[in-house]
Amino acid sequence: MSAQAPHNTLLIPGPIEFDDAVLQSMSHYAESHVAPGFVKVFGETLTLVRKLFQSTDPAAQPFIIAGSGTLGWDIVSANLIERGENALVLNTGYFGDSFGQCLETYGANVTQLKSAIGERHSPEEVEQALKQKQYKLITLTHVDTSTGVLADIKGITQLVRRVSPDTLVIVDGVCSVGSEEIAFDEWDLDVVLTASQKAIGCPPGLSIVMTSARAIKAFESRKTPAGAYYASIANWLPIMRNYENNKPSYFATPPTQLVHALHTTLTQITGNVAARFAVHAEVSNKVKAAAAELGLKQLASRPEAQAHGMTALYLPEGLSPPDVLPGLLKRGVIFAAGLHKEIATKYIRFGHMGVSVTESKRGDIEKALVALKEALAEAKQAKGL
Known part of the structure; x- marks a missing residue:
C-alpha cells in the first residue's frame, strides 16, 4: 500500500506518479x-x-x-x-x-x-x-x-x-x-x-x-x-x-x-536497466492494443515510430479533449489534452511510464484502460454519436 494521500492517478507524459521511497527521500x-x-x-x-x-x-x-x-x-x-x-x-x-x-x-x-x-x-x-x-x-x-x-x-x-x-x-x-x-x-x-x-x-x-x-x-x-x-x-x-x-x-x-x-x-x-526498458515496451504494447480495440488511432501510425512511455490517441470524429478528459477525471484518472498546434483539439495523450508501469500491483494501467473505455462511451452517448 502506498503511504501517499489518496489522489487521482496522474498518467500524463510528465510529471508522473512517484514511488513512495523517492518522495520519502x-x-x-x-x-x-x-x-x-x-x-x-x-x-x-x-x-x-x-x-x-x-x-x-x-x-x-x-x-x-x-x-x-x-x-x-x-x-x-x-x-x-x-x-x-x-x-x-x-x-x-x-x-x-x-x-x-x-x-x-x-x-x-x-x-x-x-x-x-x-x-x-x-x-x-x-x-x-x-x-x-x-x-x-x-x-x-x-x-x-x-x-x-x-x-x-x-x-x-x-x-x-x-x-x-x-x-x-x-x-x-x-x-x-x-x-x-x-x-x-x-x-x-x-x-x-x-x-x-x-x-x-x-x-x-x-x-x-x-x-x-x-x-x-x-x-x-x-x-x-x-x-x-x-x-x-x-x-x-x-x-x-x-x-x-x-x-x-x-x-x-x-x-x-x-x-x-x-x-x-x-x-x-540502474539495478536492471534492460529489464526496465523491456517492461515499458510490454506495457506500451498492451496500451496500444487496447486503444486499437476501442477504435482509436495513434498519431504515430508506424510501430517502429511509436514511443514506449506514452501514447498519443486521436479521438473519434465529433469528440474533443473537453468531451473525454472530465469523464476520465471522474473515474480518478488524469490524461493530457493534445499539444501539437495544428491538431490539439483532435487527440489526447496517455503517459505510461515509471512506477505506474514497473509496479503492476498499483493497477494504474488497468484502471486507466477501463476509465478510457467508459469515458469514451459516455462522451459518445452525450454527443449522440
Missing part, C-alpha cells in the same frame, strides 16, 4: 550542500547518471543542475554553437519548434527539417539535408511529447557520422530517458538532455545533461565567449567533476532534497 533533514554527506550523495548520483546512459567513458561528463528540461536547451545553445553557425533540427512536433527557437535566441542559423504529423524522418531526407551545408550540430527529439513519435537515434547518428562526422549529435531525451534505450557511448552521441520528472520518476526541478568528450572539446574550442552565466559549461564543469571526485564545490546551490530523490530513483532504475 525528499524529507531528508536540512544539510549543507558542501557537507561530506551530501557531497557523497551528489557524487554517487552523477555516477548513477552515467549508468543510466550506459556510459563508461571517463571523458564524458554528466551534469545535474537545478532547472527544468528546458535548461538543457540553453546549455546546448549557449555553449556548443556560436552566432552564425548552422544547426539542423529534426522536428517531429512541438518540441522541435521550441528547441529551434532556443538555438535562434543565441544566434544560431537554424534549419528546421519537419516531418509530417506522426511520422519520423527517413535516412534519405536527413542525408540530403546534411549534404547541403556544414552543420555544427543536429538535434533530435527522442520522443516528442506532442506526438508520441519515437526517433531512430541510433540510425540517424550512424548516418551523421558517415556523412558529416564533425557534426555534434544532440538528443532531447526529456520524454525518453528512463523508458527508452539510450546507449550513449555505443551510439556515439554528443549530448543527451533530460529532466527529472518524467520516466526517471523524480519530482520536477532538475535538468540532467550527459555530454561527450567531443562536446566538451567543442565548447573549449569556441572563438567567442559563451552567451550565458547560469547555463555556462565553464561554470558547471569543475563543480560536477569535483562532486564526482568527492570534493565539495560551489557555483550555485543545488536542490539538496531533489538530489536525494534522484539518487533514490536512479538506484532503483
